[in-house]
Amino acid sequence: MNTVYTDLAARFGTPLYVYDRQALDAAIDNYFNAFSGSRALICYAVKANGNLSILKHFAARGCGFDIVSGGELARVLAAGGDPAKTVFSGVGKSADEIRFALQNKIKCFNVESLPELERINALAAETGCRAPVSLRINPDVDAQTHPYISTGLKDNKFGIAMADAEAAYRRAAELPHVDVLGMDCHIGSQLIDLSPMVEACERLLALLDRLAAQGIVLQHLDLGGGIGIVYDPKQDAEPDIAAYAAAVRRLLDGRGLELILEPGRSLVGNAGVLLTRVEYVKRGENKDFVITDAAMNDLLRPALYDAYHHISNVSAEREAFVADIVGPVCETGDFLAQNRLIGAQAGDLLAVHGAGAYAASMASNYNSRPRAAEVLLCGGEAKLIRRRETLDNILADEKACLSGISACH
Ligand code: LLP
Numbered sequence: 427m428n429t430v431y432t433d434l435a436a437r438f439g440t441p442l443y444v445y446d447r448q449a450l451d452a453a454i455d456n457y458f459n460a461f462s463g464s465r466a467l468i469c470y471a472v473k474a475n476g477n478l479s480i481l482k483h484f485a486a487r488g489c490g491f492d493i494v495s496g497g498e499l500a501r502v503l504a505a506g507g508d509p510a511k512t513v514f515s516g517v518g519k520s521a522d523e524i525r526f527a528l529q530n531k532i533k534c535f536n537v538e539s540l541p542e543l544e545r546i547n548a549l550a551a552e553t554g555c556r557a558p559v560s561l562r563i564n565p566d567v568d569a570q571t572h573p574y575i576s577t578g579l580k581d582n583k584f585g586i587a588m589a590d591a592e593a594a595y596r597r598a599a600e601l602p603h604v605d606v607l608g609m610d611c612h613i614g615s616q617l618i619d620l621s622p623m624v625e626a627c628e629r630l631l632a633l634l635d636r637l638a639a640q641g642i643v644l645q646h647l648d649l650g651g652g653i654g655i656v657y658d659p660k661q662d663a664e665p666d667i668a669a670y671a672a673a674v675r676r677l678l679d680g681r682g683l684e685l686i687l688e689p690g691r692s693l694v695g696n697a698g699v700l701l702t703r704v705e706y707v708k709r710g711e712n713k714d715f716v717i718t719d720a721a722m723n724d725l726l727r728p729a730l731y732d733a734y735h736h737i738s739n740v741s742a743e744r745e746a747f748v749a750d751i752v753g754p755v756c757e758t759g760d761f762l763a764q765n766r767l768i769g770a771q772a773g774d775l776l777a778v779h780g781a782g783a784y785a786a787s788m789a790s791n792y793n794s795r796p797r798a799a800e801v802l803l804c805g806g807e808a809k810l811i812r813r814r815e816t817l818d819n820i821l822a823d824e825k826a827c828l829s830g831i832s833a834c835h
Contacts (some may be wrong), residue, residue: 428777431740435678435701435775436492436810441700441720441798443786443812445475447483447805449697454487457689460592460671462774464678469513471478472498474690474783477800479811481505484693490533492651492688496728498525499530513648515562515612517542517583524549524557524714534558536610536648538585543598550603559598560608560648563591563633565626569614569652585611591633595642605703608686609634612650615691618663620670623652627677645716648686649674657780658734662762667692691783698782700725701740702762704774705754714749716770721753722760723792725785729759736779737763744769751776755793786812791820805821 434444442539456467467492472481481491482505490511491502502512514523517538523762524546527535537543537559550557556826562623564585587592598606613626627649634644653670656662678685727733736750746769751762769777789797796815803807 428740429700429815430803430808431701431777432775435703435740437808438799438810440701440775441718441790443698443723443781443798443800444701444803444808445477445480445694445698445782445800446803446809447697448692448803449484449782450480451487453693453697454484454489455670456667457693458685461685461687462669464675464685465683467511467689468541469511469648469686469688470693471690472501473690475785475787476501477786477811478505479671479692479802479809481507483802488684492690495502496520496526498522499527499532504702513560513610513688513690519545520547521545521799523555528553528555528557532558532559534607534646534648536560536562537598538562539585540594540597541572541623542690543594543604544778545731547601547603555603557603557604560610560644560646561586561591561594561598561606561661562610562612563588563613563630565613565629567613567622567626567629569617569622570619586716587613587809588629588633592636596640606644606649608644609645610648610650610685612688613652616654617652618654618665620653620665620667623758624673624677627674631677631681644683646684646686647678648688651688652693653689653692655692655780655783657695658736664781665692693783695780695783698780700778700781700785702776703793704770704772706772707749707770712835714747714753714775716749716768718751718753718762718776720762720798721777721795722757722794723753723755723795724753724798725762725781725788726788726790728762728764729757729785735762735781737766737768738777738779739768739770739774740777741774742769744771744774755795779806794820796820828831 469492470484471492485507494516509532512532513534515536546557562585700716706717709714722729746767799814800812802811
């Protein structure tokens, strides 16, 4: 029995996300060690887990941030992160978001298309400044990951095609209100074999050389995020960050380029669990169900990607049976695991592992379920870093509009 988890569940209720600061530090140290002595900036991808206390911790550890919306920039600023170490990715940056980022003097816009480049130039002109830009190049390598999280192939919506890249850089170099600083890519997420990332780096460097020959000299190379984590301790291999770092460092040797990385999942994923209580065990004719108080609104990954999350019983070891572990949401797709061997009975506390990344950040209020609380373990101390949402929180914005409705028939 894990008494820490039992105590936390008793104190804060379930479902509950629990993160471990020591594990966050170990993950960031892993990157720092692999790239020590090189000019590398680790820009944590906020989308993986944007909790302000986690951002504050990464900022204190010297990280920058990778953001994809004005909302994420607001999070970085609220957490005391440095906008000068923040890069802005994403295919659909709105004018307001670009203005907000310009006002806050972010490090770089990772530009995904020519129309976006023109918009940034026009808005920088309006503000009387020059916008720092990098072009996101689609290197057309297969990341060999789930199709929904693969982003570096020709058919993806992301980035500028390699064939159009030189013309795009020439256009960028002509624009009076942008500074063309870098080149970036992000080929996909949850990569276990990192060789596609090394291949992407090689392709980008070849392009960088062709540009230099045309007088367009860049200062940084941003290789995105994407390094995977072990979700299934029985099956998954651990990606070798040190070997990846060594390969990239060899490729960058003597070039004087600043290296930027945008890891998300690999910094937080295995630093978190989702604690959930078993409500019922339902024995069916063909199937058994373990029904928990956490659902797809708390952890969407199994429903959306058929993702595997290891689930353990925190309360007791019991005789195992095969069951679907499901939540209370009214959707057949609402499962945390399917056909899983698990020993559990009503009242048991379960831990869903690998829930530090893309769990709380993808949570919703579907079925009017308040979002769960988040706790950060700091040594022996448990700190609440997000209060459990209340029904009042959920209803407030609609209640505020209710009185206007009485006149409509
Ligand atoms: N940079 C860019 C431009 C990205 O699009 C992403 C993730 C990252 C960095 C961080 O990637 P990471 O190191 O976390 O793999 N919801 C999905 C993952 C979507 C990832 C989207 N982009 C999941 O739960 O698996």
